[in-house]
Amino acid sequence: MAVLNIRVDDRVREQLKEMADDEGVTLSEFVRDLLMEAVVPVYDEEQVRRRSEEPAPESMRLVDRQVLSLLHRILARVLPEDANDVDGDREYQLMRAQILEDGFTGEYSYEVAGFRTELSRRDCKRVIDILQMFRMLTYSIDHLAKEGTPVDEELARALEFRGFDFNDSLEGHMADYVEFQMREPERWTELRDQVARADGGNSHWPMLDTYLRMLAEYRRIMDGRERRGGLDRHDYLLSAEELQQIRDARVHPSRRSED
16 A cells, blocks of 8 residues: 655644544544545535436446346346336336347436435445444433433433434435335434434434544444443443443534634
8 A cells, every 4th residue: 555745834743643543543534544545436516416326427338238138138038017106017027128229328327317326335334333222322321211220301302303404415425324214114224214214314414524523432332341241232331421422522623612
């Protein structure tokens, strides 16, 4: 792996270090991620405007055209005569086969209609990490209540998962991933009521930065734990003081003196 040396003002380094700490990563990892974001864009402006729909390819390999055309022709012959769902009818599938066979590149949008730009592996992992954090927050709050030392209602409410902003392209995609994760009734059961209270997972306000600050504090707390030989759920339970620390992390560092 190549090494890149850069010089920045002390003030800039301090700001970068603070931002890295908020995300719970090293300064080197944070700067490397910023560079990757600069040279490997995930969303361009046009995609953001259209809810990140995948742009049509300007060209396709011959073998891909052959395979897709064959699939369209097969589907055309197995669809019922009165077909009228997302697959369309026989004529629709034969039209798509013709587009591919004749190489009408201006019509290749038919092949990607409904497809979206990929949600990166990093962002998928972020969603899982966020859900796992809220799962442990919920377990901890319930455990304290059973032990006779419940946290106050305001703190418990502040530590609920509130979904993602449907109006933001990235957060909307993350919200869809949350829905996908909860497609099976037995998964993430402890968070389903919270999602329901959050208008089905729509926060109506950008939440990702807030969650990342909370996640950074949660990681700091977990990193300081001395765990026993095996993994036990109780090793991950948080005290009332630690819950308050994570709640405080919701507020951006620049505004904490005002809170």
